[in-house]
Amino acid sequence: MSAIIHRLREKTADTEKLTINVGYVDLGHIDLLTQEGFYSNRSDFIRTAIRNQLAAHADAVKQSIVRHTLEIGLRCFRREDLEAVQAAGEKLRIKVVGLTIIAADVPPELARATIESLTVLGALQASPAVKSALADRIS
Template sequence: MAAKLTGQSLSVAPRPKGGETEKITINLGPVDLGQIDLLVEEGFYANRTDLIRTAIRNQLAIHAQAVGETVSRRALVLGLQHFSRQDLEAVRAANQQLEVRVLGLASIASDVTPELALATIASIEVLGAFHASSAVKAALAERIS
């Protein structure tokens, strides 16, 4: 998980629990970046990514109660939610549709067809990452918020 510096942009790949990582990019001023480098040189952190990941986790810990209350109020699944072809075929057989609401990672198996996804998924709200084939994403584009 290395940080990559380009000019004054720093790319960081955070490590969420229970899934793959997603890369984010942040822009920092030279003074902030210099202070980070100083703390790394002095041994407080292993590298830039370690400091930034720690800072993000500290902020998330500060706001944990608000996140928990919002997850509950909005009826979000917290973590990882995966839909296999068999899952969606069972939903279709029951003549139902899903409202997918995830804070974390939502994924749809690569063997799910766009037609099956359209028949079984009424809406998708993902705060985090959504993994599906490009064909399924395109088919569901109007249902993704």
């Protein structure tokens, strides 16, 4: 009996790791609040603080997104998408707040031929070769 193996699609991470420096006293306060049960851990505290600041500045963020004509969320560009852009003789000006993925099967030449500019406020996932090909177009 032969086994059939199906490769599952790789799951895209829904978070990005940040490294921050925090003063010892602030860190002690965070640990105290965690110890007292206000937060489950340091990361929980930091995520909550970030959400609170984003909520406090929500109007300014919305206005900026409209002013800069940014897309919000996950934007994925597959080889077929870029080939269609190329066939139409067009170029993309990509502006995303969130995660932009340029699929692994996109060759650097196709990316360079179809992407005029790339602005990502968040994270960009692309092969090192594609990132290199677009280096002068990424802001």
